[in-house]
Amino acid sequence: MTDVVTRIAPSPTGEAHVGTAYVALFNWAWAHKNDGRFILRIEDTDQARSKREYEDGIYEALAWLGIESDESPAAGGAHGPYRQSERSAVYAEHAAQLIASGNAYRCFCTAERLAELRQFQKAAKGRLGYDGHCRDIAPAEAAERAKNETHVVRLAVDREGSTRWHDLLRGEIVIANEEDDDQELVKSDGMPTYHMANVVDDHMMGVSIVMRAEEWIPSTPKHVMLYAAFGWEPPTFAHVPLLRNRDKSKISKRKNPTSLIWYRDAGYLPETMVNFLALQGWSPREDDEEFAVAEFVNKFNPRDISLGGPVFDMTKLDWLNGEKIRKLSLDDLAERIIEGGFAGDWSPDHLREVLPLFQDRMKSLKDFVPLAGYIRGRPELDLEGLAKKTKKVDPAVLADMLRDAARRLEEFDGHADEEKEAALRLIAEKREVKPGAIFMALRVAVTGATASPPLFPSIDAVGFEESMARVRDLAEHLAAPA
C-alpha cells in the first residue's frame, strides 16, 4: 500500500474557520492512523486578501485543537516551501510546460472585454464562461506579445466528451466538458489560481488522497484535466459534506459562530470541538458518542463519512462540553480555567478549593466565575424567586425561622451536616412549615439564588461568619413591613 499523505490547504483570508478544522480533522486522523504524513499548506495566492495574521490564526487554532502537521510553513519538510506565494517559480515552470504541450495558452483579453462578454451571455441567457477568443493565437505570436502585454494563462479544455473520476465517498461522478470553460491557470499578476497551484502542489508533495469540502466537486474536472495534461496520476478524491447552518445553507458567520478562536474564548474544550466535529458525519459503532481523540483516530475511516450535510447544533456541543468538563480531574479543570483566562481575579488556590461545588454545573469554562460569584461577594438576592418557592409561608415567620436557624447553626458549628440538617428541620416543624422553606430561605440568603450548590458546603465556602451575616440581613429584610 502506498503511503497515506493528506493535507489541509486553507487560504489565510479570514479568521480560522470551523470548516477548516472539520476537514483538517479528518485528514489529520487518516494520515495519523496510517503513519502517513499530514501537510498544512497555506494557499495565499490571492495577494489582495491574504494576510499574515490570518495565517498565524490558523496555526493557533489548529494547535489549540491538537491537530499537528508533519509538514507546514512553520515545521518545514522535504517538499517545501509550503506557502504558495513562495512557490512562484514552480508554477511558472509548470505553466510553461503546459503551454509548450498545447494544453494551455496565453490570453490577452482585458477585464473589460470579459465583463462585456459575461453581460452579453447573460442577456442571451446563454452559457456563461470564457469564449476561447485567444485560444487560436499562434503560439509564437502569443509568446512575443507576452513580453510586454499583460495576460493570463488558460487551460485549453476539450469542448467535447466528459470528465470523470471515482469519488471515494460518492462513486463515479461524470461531468460534461462543455460545463467547463478555459479556466485561468495563471493570473495577470503572475500568481497561479487555486486550480493550478493545488494540482501542482498536491502532486509534488505526494498527496495520496484529497479530502476536501463538497463545494469543490464542480471544479474537480478541471483538476482531473490538469493531472492528465501533466501526465500525472491523480490522487483519490473524497468530497466530504459541508457543515450547515440551521436553515441548511453552508455554515456562515452571519448565522453561526465560525471562528475557532471564538469557541476557545467561549470556554469550549479543544477535545469537545474535536469530538463534536468528528460526530458531524462520522459515528462510533458503539452507543457512546463521547470519546477521546485517540479512539477516533483509531476507528476512523473516510469511507464511513456520511453524506447528508450536518447542521451544526450548539445544543449538543454544550452537552458534550459539560460531559468533558465533568470527566476532567479537579486539578486539570482548574488549570484549564486558569490557563484559559477564565478565572477572573480568583486566586488559583481559592479556585481549586471551591471548584468541586461547581464542576457538575458547568457547561463551559466560562461558567465558573458567575456560578461561584456569591462566594466572594454579597450576591444580588432573588427575592422574587424565594417568594415563589415559599408562597405558603408568611415572610415574618420566614424571618423568624432564619434568625432561629442562625442561632442553631452557631450552636452546631463543627458538627456533621446531617446534624445541622436535623436541627433546621426541627425549626420548620415547630412552626408547622415544610422544611423545604427554611432551606430555601437560607439558600437564597447565602447564595442569592434558588438554585445553587449544596447549602452547607456553600456556607463553608463563603465563611461561617459572613454566611450568618447574610442570613440575618435577609431576616431583617423579610421582617420589615412591605
Place this chain on the structure above:
RNA sequence: GGCCCCAUCGUCUAGUCAGGUCAGGACACCAGGUUUUCAUCCUGGCAACACGGGUUCGAAUCCCGUUGGGGUCACCA
C-alpha cells in the same frame, strides 16, 4: 436557470454497498426517581425511512421518476 451532490426522529446519526430483527443510539423535549434547591445520576416516554412507480415471496436498503434541500457557474479559494 444549466450542471452536480444529497435525502432515516426537531438535531447528529446506525442500518443502505452484499434486500428478510417491533427501524437502534445520542442530543433536545416530556414524565418519574435520587437530591433540602439546582446540577449530576438512574428509569421511562415522545419522535423518522420525503412522495410515487417498478423489481422481488419480501424494499429504509436495488432501479426510475417527482419533490425538497444544498453546492457551483470570478484573473476568490
